[in-house]
Amino acid sequence: MYDFAYHKPSSVSDAVAALQGAEDGTVIAGGMTLIPTMKQRLAQPSDLIDLSGIGDLKGISVSGGTVTIGAMTTHAAVANSPDVQKAIPALAHLAGHIGDAQVRNRGTIGGSIANNDPTACYPSACLALGATIKTDSREIPAEEFFDGMFSTALEEGEMVVAVSFPVPEKAAYIKFPNPASRYALVGVFVAKTADGVRVAVTGAGEGGVYRASELEGPLSSNFSADAIKDVKLSADGLNSDIHASSAYRAHLVGVMARRAVEAANA
């Protein structure tokens, strides 16, 4: 790892100033992705801005049918939050099955979505629930936030501050974990909301997380696993790698989606 200047601001505005003042600055949240990336010298920032000293970025609040989670809230805090467990149990379940206990104690929701790993879990929850991503300067609907693998709508120097999730009628997330990394080989988040059913798939698509409209249609008229048992999903645009072929991933999307619908109805 190359050396860098380390900063620990105590407010969002100081962090943004530090970021904009740096030659090639990067923010660090839990470091679960960034530190390994820097060790491999795939990232070599001149300045590292640690967000852990900013109290405003931590915490969970529920009001008026919306769950809002601060960017620096850890996966463990989301998983163990009685508020999240009550309002959106699927989200607590998702957070509680990311990686392992030690990753969950450090990794954050802000880091996960800013990174937009094509196999990460949270992006599917954001897309299926119709979340809004709040940054230091604006609000971005999840639909516009995730744009391709490891790519988001965040501008240079822009920071995620919080994520707001509308509470669905029902939801569930089921993943087929890669047995080594626990990332999603395929993960499917289904949500039944006032505006219909939304199904988001992570781990499978070449362009990262996406909505499976072939499944949303039938589920909107009949929210049961049976409604999608005969849907043939195309392998076009799905990843093929040493872990799974695109055809196998297409098959898994159907299986995970049916299990998720069953779990949501349980």
Added chain:
Amino acid sequence: MPTVSMTVNGKKVSGEVEGRTLLVQFLRENLRLTGTHVGCDTSQCGACVVHLNGDSVKSCTMLAAQADGAEVTTIEGLADGETLHPMQEAFREHHGLQCGFCTPGMVMSAVDLVKKNPKASEAEIREWLEGNICRCTGYHNIVKAIQHAQTTMSA
């Protein structure tokens, strides 16, 4: 060079580090606490697990600077003089180790589990150990040791 200060195993310590100095390097090289191991250095194996403000974390994937002001406990901080911590005693008693390389991380991870979920089922114990890899024991006796410590830690 930043100076970091933290409490390690109940003792206040401080030292000069580079921004890039990892917490595990600070523990092993500055403080000479070599009980915390580095197995993979890529946040997979859990040999480097320590407690940070009461939570288990992988010290190979954290900067020393990020631990500034924190309370850190390493494997060296568990025993009370010559008396092993109940979790260490349980690993000894139940042959929860062979080569011992993974053991410091296993023990630190297990102590965190039993504190947070004293009645964890066997399945929950196995799931909790997801981030701790052992190449010798096959995990069976590790799980038994933790189950034993569930009774002795609450006693």
